[in-house]
Structure formats: C-alpha cells, structure tokens
Amino acid sequence: MGEMNIASTSRGNAHATMEDVAKLAGVSLKSVSRVINAEPHVSAKLRAKVEAAIAELNYVPDTAARSLAGSRAFIVGLLFDNPSPNYTMNIQKGVYETCRDQQHHLRIDNIDSTVPAEKFEAQLAAMVRNSRCDGFVLTPPLTDNVVLLDFLDRSGIRYVRIAPDIQPDRSPGVCIDDAAAAAAAARHLWELGHRRFAVVRGPASHGAAGRRRQGFIDELHRLGAENPIIEAEGNFSFESGIAAGAKVLAATPRPTAIFAANDDSAAGVMVACSQAGLKVPNDVSVCGFDDSWVAKSVWPYLTTVYQPIEEMGRAAAALLLRRDEPDNVLHELDFSLVVRASTAPPPQ
Amino acid sequence: MGEMNIASTSRGNAHATMEDVAKLAGVSLKSVSRVINAEPHVSAKLRAKVEAAIAELNYVPDTAARSLAGSRAFIVGLLFDNPSPNYTMNIQKGVYETCRDQQHHLRIDNIDSTVPAEKFEAQLAAMVRNSRCDGFVLTPPLTDNVVLLDFLDRSGIRYVRIAPDIQPDRSPGVCIDDAAAAAAAARHLWELGHRRFAVVRGPASHGAAGRRRQGFIDELHRLGAENPIIEAEGNFSFESGIAAGAKVLAATPRPTAIFAANDDSAAGVMVACSQAGLKVPNDVSVCGFDDSWVAKSVWPYLTTVYQPIEEMGRAAAALLLRRDEPDNVLHELDFSLVVRASTAPPPQ
DNA sequence: TTGTAGGCGTTATCAA
C-alpha cells in the first residue's frame, strides 16, 4: 500500500481508472463507485480508504463511461435562439458556474426557430437524440416556444425555463417580478417630482415587456397620477428607442420622465432627447430596464432596474440538477433599482 | 427486409443502435461503423445497404459510446476568460456552426486567469482531465496565456488560437491583419481631407491594439502626414474612451479625426466630443474598430472596421477538426471598413 | 455494508 503511484496505473501513463483506485484502496470496484456517487451505506473507514486512493492517483471519473453505463450524463444543455449578447452571456456564465460547482459540463446548442415548422422539429430531434444531456436550460424566446416544450415533454427530457411568459406552472423556472420592478422605477420617478410620464413599450410578443409596462402604469395610478401617460411602440432595439423617444417627446405637454422597457431602447430614447435639443437628466429623465452592459455605455449612465441575470442562470441550472424531482414552481429572484445619472427632478 | 421499423429495435422504444442497423442491413457491426466513419475499403453496395438501414431506423450514433471506445470525443471545447459579451458571443456562434455541421458538440469552459499561478494550473488540470475533448478553441486573452499554452502542449492536447499576439507559429490560429485594417481607416480619414489626427490606444498588454495603432500611424506617414499625431492611453473601455477623448480634444490645434482602438472606446470618445460641445461628425470625425454591437448603439452610427469574428470562430473550429494534422499556420481572414455616419470631411 | 457478474454502444484488432 502507498507504494503505488500514478505511473503504475493499469495503462502506463494514461489516467487512473476506477480499477486502479480499487486496487490501491484494496476494495471492490463497486465500493469506489459508491464513494464517487455519494451513495448511502458506505462505512466511514471504507470511504476514507477510497478517498485517499483517489487523491493519491489523482483520479477523475470518466464522463463518457459514466454516461454510457449510467442514467446520468453529467451534461447540462443550454439552448438559445437569436441571442442578445449581453443577456445571453450573463445567463451562460451563471449556468456555467453551477455546472462547474456540481461537476457537470455545459453544452451549448443554438436553435433556429425561424425555420419552417417541420424542419424545426427535425432540428430538435437531431439535437436531442444525439445529445445525452441531463436536461436543458431554456432562455427566452425559446422559453415560450410551445413546439419545443411539447417536444421535450413528449421525449421525457427535463428542462428549466428562464423568465417564462406562458404556462408558468408547466415546468420549473426562474424569473423576477417584472411588474414590481417597473413599479419601483415608477416610484423613483414620482418621488423625484415627475408628474408627466411616457412609456416606451417592448415587443408585443414579449410577456415580460407587457408586465413591465403594466406595472409602471398601475403604480403611477396608485400614486395618484392624473396626467395621461404617453405611450409609444418599441421592440427592445436601440433604433426603435430613437423613434419612440422622438414620438413621445413631440407630445404636448412634453413628458419629463420616460420609462423604456429595456436598456437598449432607453439608450435610443437618450439619443432622441439629444436630437430634440434636450439634456438628460436636466430636461428629461430616462429610465431603462435590465442593467445590461449598455447602461454604462451611454452618457449619462443610465438609471435602470437590475435583473440578476447571472443568478438566474445559476438558479436554473441548480434546479435542473436537483436529484429529487423538483416541483414545477417558478422561483422569483430579487431585482433592484439602480439609480445612476439619467434621472433627476424635473425642471422647476 | 424493409419490414423492420423503429418499433422493433432491440430495446423497445429506445433509440436504434448500431446493432439494429447491422441486422436490418444484414451486415456486421464493423461494416456499419465503417460507413458511419467514412472509412475506406467499403464497397458501394454495402454502403448503400447500410445507409438505407440508417435512414429507415433513424439511427444516430451515440456520442458517449463513441468517445469511450474510440479516440475521438466529438466535442470541441471553447475556452474563455473574462469575456466581452459581443465578441465572445460572435466567436461562440461561429464555433458552434462548424461543430453542428461536423456533428460535434460544443462545450464551454470558463477559465479564471486572475487566480494565483498554482491554483491556475490546478484549474486547468481539472478541466482538461475531466474533459474528453478533441481540442480547444482559445479566445483572447487566453490565446496568449503562456501557462495555458505550455499546459496544453505538455498534455498533448490540440488547440487553435484566435487572434494570437505571441508566438504566432506555435499553433494553428486565425486572425486578421490589424495593421492593414487600421491603415484602411487612416486612408479613409485622409481621403476625407483630415490632416490633424489623434489615436486612442488600447491596453498595452493587447498586441492587436498595438498593431492597430502602429498600422494607423504608419499609413498616415506614408500618405505624407506632417502634423504630429496626438495619442492618449485607453484600455478598450467606454470610460477610458471618455477620458482619452477629453485629453486629445484639449490639444492645440485640435485634431479633426480620432481613431480609437476599439468600438467601446470610440463610443466614449463620442461622449467626450459631446461634452466638449463638439458635433460628430461635423466638428470631429470618430472611427472605431471591431464593428461590434456598440457601433450601432451610438448616435451617429460609428464608422469602424469590421472584423469577421463569427467567421473566425468557424475557421478556428474547422482547423481543429481537420483529420490531417494541420500545420501551425496563422490564417488571415479579411476585414473591411464600414463607413457610417461618424466620419465626414473636416470643418472647412 | 460490501462484492460479483453482466451490459451500456461503439471502436480497434486481427483474422478470414
């Protein structure tokens, strides 16, 4: 004992296998397996022996063998479609961290949902069949793609959805309370003294965008707003923000505070202000949503709602990896209002 | 023959295996394997039979079994550290596409290179050992991390580097000619009539940033520039762009054209212009580099150099997956100048 | 609590 080292494993300089560990520890293969998988019914003494051998040999279980033989694959799949870079990278980072901490790998799959329906199913089938995965994390807009959800359910594949709009109890999921977050933004502007408001909407298909708008408006009414709230269409893009900003700024009387459904369109609104000869925040306050990377790529820095996107990724992966079958509940994470320089009291 | 269908595979409703295909085609296991792997010495007739069976059974090879038995894993690893969202997502998209087209999976691994050296090696070892991968695609700044490169070489693991700065012939790689690209930007500004130039540098540690600066300056000299070229430090960030912009705009006489080493700092320069009461492009022209997503999130839209980042990802993965041992050559892809609204002739 | 036998789906070796 103790004389064996990494050079004496069964296959020359190859990595140690379970068999090497078993030999060194003087136990059976199955016992090593039990320790590795933290199965019950293992005596402390045996566990200690095995763990010592593992450490000495620098043993790491082989993922391919494990997934071939067992029911788990130690792989988490992350699915997205037409990703917005900032949002996606943050989600991915969070998912990755949970994977790493729980000894899983992260596999990426892009899905193109713009293809015809039949090709879409074929695409999914190919992806999933070839893909021993323990489950998938779904990001918007895939989160609400019924064809995909049906497919996964039919195939018996687990998944967790991030920020689902529809059928919230169909699967485990993580989200924030968009309405409450928008209400916080409304309160912030109200307390600064604003009384004339405008809202730049997100895409109609995007449920969270709708909840943000509604939450903002409802809170204003609750606070006693009397002036009509001006609204303009938007689609989350910078360009749509410029157009929407120009539109609401043309209203008479002009709004003194503009809430946009996300940061990108808020950045566009700021450009519209500048084009109209108005200073942010002295003449007009602008508030965004997401606290994405844009928020600090505009001047003045944008007041916005922080969404814990990375945390959502972490939580989603953790939900997926729970051994006990998780309930189909939607986990709500905390947001926070980030007050920067784009909001201030209205002119006199 | 032909009567067998997917329901009659060996294990009920499970997926078809190679054995099912072999039986249906009336050939041996190994023959199916040969067809799948496009090995030589297969008669056309046999191939046809096997392919028909594969199609009928909807057979897809099992990745886990393949990597356990064989030498390939059908997995490409993508490594990054401290990713800039836009750049990284583009690289990732390109790498993914090649993977998908060549029936490989894409695995993500984040590396934290800010940890102490010893922990860093341990981190790498854990990642690689546990990771049957056919190789890795390295993105900056990992591309030039000597500890990582040494580690991979020592472990005999293949890798392809994207935009390497150091030791360009150490491994296969893809890049663009940064100096030539910056020269193109210089020519564009020169031809607009500018004669007073400023450069906002990138981080000193970033080789490409240095090449951009040098390429820009050299080209101006070649064109016959006589005025001194004003320079300011920058680190690729929006904030550093604001500071650098303010600095170069304070010079007398003021430059009429500013070239920044990337789009983010160019966006900062535009803010500095605005803060100095100068209009872009009427008073000052600003040119960036990357054609990242920021370029169209500022107003006016940024003139910049397009880097084929997604294409670089595609090419890097393709290089990695070549069966014939590739040479350690650096493949240069094409850039292009994207003229938008932030550049114009200088004031009279 | 521990160990034994068999199989997961493929590739590799060698013989035919």
Add this chain to the structure above:
DNA sequence: TTGATAACGCCTACAA
C-alpha cells in the same frame, strides 16, 4: 473488402 471478438470505464442489478 468483410467479420468475429475483445476492449473502453463505469453503473445496475443482484448476491453475499
């Protein structure tokens, strides 16, 4: 050009 048979490294029964 084809085919039997043995790995690959681990897990799931089941037995002790």
